[in-house]
Amino acid sequence: MVSKLLNSVLMVAPILQKAFLFDCMIGVTDREKFLAYYPTRGLNLGIRVGDPLRPGSINATAVAENQRVVRKIGKEVYGIPYIAVGYPLVENGQVVGCLSTGVTTDQEDRLRGLAENLTDALEGIAQHTESLAQEADELSSASLTLSDAAIQMERKIAETSQISQLIRDISSRSNVLGLNAVLEAARAGAAGRGFSVVAEEIRKLSNTTSTSAKDIFRILDEMNDLVGVVSSEMEKTRNHSLHQSTRIQELYAVMQELRRMADQLREAAVLGGRSE
Incomplete structure (x- = not known):
């Protein structure tokens, strides 16, 4: 019954x-x-x-x-x-x-599998993100070093310009001295012919030096412009690197949060399908 x-x-x-x-x-x-x-x-x-x-x-x-x-x-x-x-x-x-x-427990098993796969994927992404962050920091450091080198190069170019200016001044004075020497040789007549030849060579050397000094100045100006461009671009690169590093750190933090959520999801799936 x-x-x-x-x-x-x-x-x-x-x-x-x-x-x-x-x-x-x-x-x-x-x-x-x-x-x-x-x-x-x-x-x-x-x-x-x-x-x-x-x-x-x-x-x-x-x-x-x-x-x-x-x-x-x-x-x-x-x-x-x-x-x-x-x-x-x-x-x-x-x-x-x-x-x-x-x-x-099909749903729990699928959920657990998805959580585990998500955790593994996030782990891999987090490792790559950390590597990218390190590379971004290294790039920023290298950019800073190159920027400092560019500044040093600008200073050296400025020093070279001063030396070139000194060469130009010497050339100008040599040209004046050569011209005076030619005039004095002309006054001396036949006795000053030998001195006249030397004076003319001094003038030629002065003109050549003056031309070379101008070329040096032109080259230095071009180099200075190029260094300025390089310095500007390196500064941009450094700023981009710092920005990228910041973004990667933010991404890494998000990945860590997602990984924590994936762990919680996996634990929830395990608890949901656990026998007593």
């Missing part, structure tokens, strides 16, 4: 199944066999009313030990991974049967 408690559970079992937020398999048994079985589309173990309790099953264990049993069943048993709960039904101090429920 079926107990009143079992009758009550048998009446409410199909209602309970519809009341659950997610698909839940429900089974009701007495101490020996199934009295009712309500599968779901995603979880059907092929149990029929009247099937005996299998030794060691959730239902048999709950009945034999008079305690709630939670067990995760692997895919290898029925082809569907699920979590089952067996709850003993006690009437007048005696176990009269069991109410069992089950839900699939």
